[in-house]
Amino acid sequence: MAGLGLSSREQAGCRGLLDLLSTDDLLALSDTVTNRLVVPESRKEAIHAILVYSQSVEELLKRRKVCREMIFKYLAQQGIPVPPSSEKHQLIHYAKQYWNQQLSDKPSEREDVKFDKKVDGQRQKQEEDDLQSLGKEFCQWFFNLLNAQHPLGRQSKESWGPQHFWEDAKLKFYYNTLEQSTEEYNGAELVSLRLLSLVKEEYLLFTPNFDAGGLKCAKSPHGLVIVAVAGTVHRGNICLGVFEQIFGLISWPVRENTWKIKFVNLKIFGQNALEPGTQIQKPSIKFESNQLQELYDGKELHLIETYKF
Structure with missing residues (x-):
């Protein structure tokens, strides 16, 4: 079954990100997303249920179980450099751009990085x-x-x-x-x-x-x-x-x-x-x-x- 609001690339990316969660957190997140209508018996089933019942990338990544540090770790594993001081909504934006193959094409993609470097220099x-x-x-x-x-x-x-x-x-x-x-x-x-x-x-x-x-x-x-x-x-x-x-x-x-x-x-x-x-x-x-x-x-x-x- 295809995800209602996630493209195939977004599903693949979110699958890799969710794999960083512990099994207990995955099961708890699945209960939240599916309103306990699905009872997964494995990590794979839990991830599948989360992807199926999530309406959008933002909705999924804004969940409390998907913490800022986890998104930062995922992007680092993918070789995407982001400022360590980035807030969660900025990291979500970077992840969406990466999955939609836009991260390296937009001229404004590194505005936050440039701003952080300027602030660090001033400090x-x-x-x-x-x-x-x-x-x-x-x-x-x-x-x-x-x-x-x-x-x-x-x-x-x-x-x-x-x-x-x-x-x-x-x-x-x-x-x-x-x-x-x-x-x-x-x-x-x-x-x-x-x-x-x-x-x-x-x-x-x-x-x-x-x-x-x-x-x-x-x-x-x-x-x-x-x-x-x-x-x-x-x-x-x-x-x-x-x-x-x-x-x-x-x-x-x-x-x-x-x-x-x-x-x-x-x-x-x-x-x-x-x-x-x-x-x-x-x-x-x-x-x-x-x-x-x-x-x-x-x-x-x-x-x-x-x-x-």
């Missing part, structure tokens, strides 16, 4: 802008607070200390001035004191560059935010060289919109280590976000060594 751009704003806001706070610890600096209302770091914070400090050296410190107290000594005892001042690629940020799926910033180092009115600093930040759940420092990589390259007559240009981060993401796995980036003046 990604917004997330990148928000991340960059977070990085800039953090750096402004950090360097203003650190520079305020200079004996001649403008005092800050906020105090410097280990409270801004996680207990297991780490600092890797490399410098190339008159000599080369690498230092490592573990624990919030030691990390805080070493950074403080640069300003309070060695009289350094840090000026970050937020333009021309001087600030780049990245974020891991688990919430670790990487902030990389480049700038110049000063003592009084003298520019001593450049610095590049990478922070690993993790949100502090106790207070909203508050971040604590998980690790710091600081590298300073003194001007006296450069070739005579070399002019310092605006420092910038030479690495892209995907390279900064290597830090998620604990890999160290060699920044200053590749810095070009």
Whole structure:
């Protein structure tokens, strides 16, 4: 018996889709469609009854037992790419077009796909802008607070200390001035004191560059935010060289919109280590976000060594 409202191609397509249902769901759907007038004894008989008594593709696919995920899975098995965010009525439309051999012929067939790509692009751009704003806001706070610890600096209302770091914070400090050296410190107290000594005892001042690629940020799926910033180092009115600093930040759940420092990589390259007559240009981060993401796995980036003046 031919289906009352389904073409032969629609019947074949719906048969493949219904085959994804469990036997219990098939029997329940058959009872609903036939108003219990037919009692199928097998999956094959249940599918046949459903197809015979369905008036249209829309009527069948809108049934509760035919869920959105099942239609999406069927289309994926047929090699029909559709946006994962598609609603059920959109998936039904795609299925009808596929069964009627119209999916590849209509110029408007991918409007939803194009729209989703546009929305995804806008969302990604917004997330990148928000991340960059977070990085800039953090750096402004950090360097203003650190520079305020200079004996001649403008005092800050906020105090410097280990409270801004996680207990297991780490600092890797490399410098190339008159000599080369690498230092490592573990624990919030030691990390805080070493950074403080640069300003309070060695009289350094840090000026970050937020333009021309001087600030780049990245974020891991688990919430670790990487902030990389480049700038110049000063003592009084003298520019001593450049610095590049990478922070690993993790949100502090106790207070909203508050971040604590998980690790710091600081590298300073003194001007006296450069070739005579070399002019310092605006420092910038030479690495892209995907390279900064290597830090998620604990890999160290060699920044200053590749810095070009």
